[in-house]
Amino acid sequence: MSIKTFMITAFGMLLGASCNATPKANAENNSSEPVKETLENNREGKALIVFFSHAGENYAVGNITVGNTKVVADYIKDYTGADQFEVVAEKSYDMPYSELIKVAQEEQRTGEKPAFKGSVDNLADYDIIFVGTPIWWGTFPQVMFSFFDKYDLNDKTIIPFTTHEGSGLGSVVNDLKKLYPNAKFEKALANKGTEVRSSRDRVEKWLKELGF
Ligand SMILES: Cc1cc2nc3c(=O)[nH]c(=O)nc-3n(C[C@H](O)[C@H](O)[C@H](O)COP(=O)(O)O)c2cc1C
Numbered sequence: 001m002s003i004k005t006f007m008i009t010a011f012g013m014l015l016g017a018s019c020n021a022t023p024k025a026n027a028e029n030n031s032s033e034p035v036k037e038t039l040e041n042n043r044e045g046k047a048l049i050v051f052f053s054h055a056g057e058n059y060a061v062g063n064i065t066v067g068n069t070k071v072v073a074d075y076i077k078d079y080t081g082a083d084q085f086e087v088v089a090e091k092s093y094d095m096p097y098s099e100l101i102k103v104a105q106e107e108q109r110t111g112e113k114p115a116f117k118g119s120v121d122n123l124a125d126y127d128i129i130f131v132g133t134p135i136w137w138g139t140f141p142q143v144m145f146s147f148f149d150k151y152d153l154n155d156k157t158i159i160p161f162t163t164h165e166g167s168g169l170g171s172v173v174n175d176l177k178k179l180y181p182n183a184k185f186e187k188a189l190a191n192k193g194t195e196v197r198s199s200r201d202r203v204e205k206w207l208k209e210l211g212f
Contacts, residue, residue: 043212045127047082057097068163068193075203080212089143090115107142114143128157135164139171153180160188
């Protein structure tokens with residue numbers, strides 16, 4: 001489904017505040033310099049999963065207590081042992097889906113960059129950043145761009161993943177490449193939000209292919 005089709009469908013239907021980055025200490029690094037680990041042919045670099053996910057009333061899945069993207073972020077954490085940082089907006093998106101799509105569209109139109117809670121204090125410890133997001137109007141929710149404004153991921157390996165209802169990866173990969181032209185990008189994964197709860201195997205297969 002294209003963005004246009006999504007928009008038509010969406011309007012046709014008209015229908016945590018936690019900074020949980022718990023980075024591992026770098027036991028081998030006794031100096032103040034971050035250790036750069038080799039990523040070729042193994043996955044020894046430290047990985048962080050940065051993601052946004054919206055629990056509550058959502059498209060096609062009803063009222064969910066755990067957002068679709070968080071389900072995938074948790075599969076990745078379970079499989080790789082990576083740390084997580086959930087991007088949680090200061091403002092509330094706790095509203096019916098029919099309102100949220102309008103709020104999100106307006107944020108995108110005005111270029112609003114909503115503030116988010118918490119921070120990643122030790123980004124230098126990480127070599128690999130999984131970047132996870134629902135597709136909102138073809139790309140990231142605006143609050144993810146607030147995160148990108150704050151953190152330079154140019155020296156990282158970035159592995160994007162999305163959940164969506166037809167747009168796939170949307171423009172997420174291109175947007176990231178524009179923001180971080182010097183980052184190394186690896187194969188991204190798109191999952192349909194309605195299918196994530198039965199997609200653990202699919203996610204693990206992708207991670208295995210990536211060498212985790
Ligand atoms: C505000 C809003 C905009 C959306 N825009 C799109 C879109 O452009 N394309 C699409 O395929 N899905 C779109 N969706 C559907 C979500 O991407 C999908 O339900 C996703 O799995 C939600 O993930 P989450 O539960 O982690 O927030 C949109 C959903 C919302 C709430």
